[in-house]
Amino acid sequence: MTAEERRESVIRASMIEFAERGYNGTTTQSIADRVGVSQPYLFRLFPSKRALFEAAARRCMDDVREAFLSASEGLAGEEAREAMGIAYMDLINDRSRLMMQMQMYVSTAAAEAAGDSEVGRAVRAMWEELWDAVTERASMTPEQAKDFFSQGMLINALVAMGFPMESHLWQGFGFEGKGC
Amino acid sequence: MTAEERRESVIRASMIEFAERGYNGTTTQSIADRVGVSQPYLFRLFPSKRALFEAAARRCMDDVREAFLSASEGLAGEEAREAMGIAYMDLINDRSRLMMQMQMYVSTAAAEAAGDSEVGRAVRAMWEELWDAVTERASMTPEQAKDFFSQGMLINALVAMGFPMESHLWQGFGFEGKGC
């Protein structure tokens, strides 16, 4: 397997581990185990644990953005908005991508608290990119953008806390029987 | 200082530390330093680090719930809804409480991934309590409840990532010049 292919599978494994256990809760050993490779070898593919996290974060955001854009390909306005809403439901069933987003939020704050403003700038740039891509594609007003992303955030939180779809907290979404 | 008073200040300090750096990123030493007490003494006041986190989490949720309820005291319906919306803005200026909420979400997922379903059950119970208290006070429909908490979640995320109030991502909220 070439180094590039390995790096690819390391990023995938990192996302799964970091997503569930967070940056500090994840050991490089657990990532290596998941890839099926020795722990020190990770450090030949990536310079540090931090770099693993950043690669996983970037990949996560790229995936989400592409999911929205490809779901709304060729559409505009209200139609695009609807298509992207449905695309978000797929994300609900993808714990890793969803939880990785949450981890990015808290890690950003932690990094900034530790005096590292680099991470924060990178995360904000990625998020702004997502926000702008989505709002432009669907020609959203600021109000509509707020509603769209707001609902996404609540979904993230409810999923993170493990509320079952039957819980009454999910009622407002009207998901009943939509296969979530 | 009595043990009970100390416990109180330890909870406050724990909330500040855990909120910014997360469970695994926080050392008991840093909490002890903030309190102004030796690190081993924490373990006479609380059985474990986990217990510190749980106490901080519970306190955080109690505070938030009380903030909403006292802000809307004697009000109902639309008036209560508005009062609680304003109360949420105060929370924006209280990083610790806001970030502690985020930490609870990701920690719940991490605990559940580690096979501990106890934490998850406790967090869901606390959140349901908050949800029910708020929706009942303002007689919210499920749709209104979704909107209220959704916006709160987006606010949490934007604050966590450190987006300045001037960013266009905040536009939809109409916060301009509201002293946030």
Add this chain to the structure above:
DNA sequence: CTTGTTAGTAATTGGCCACTAACTTTGATG
């Protein structure tokens, strides 16, 4: 065959961190 490169491992290290044990200080009360 030998020279070099690329993919990988085994062994180790140095530092950190939750938690414990054993001891000291403070102050109220009979």
Add this chain to the structure above:
DNA sequence: CATCAAAGTTAGTGGCCAATTACTAACAAG
């Protein structure tokens, strides 16, 4: 003043974990 408890400290310990070093195995090209 003696005593007793409650508040607090100093000095470890054992385990974990990111990162380094030094090695091996496969293979391609001249």
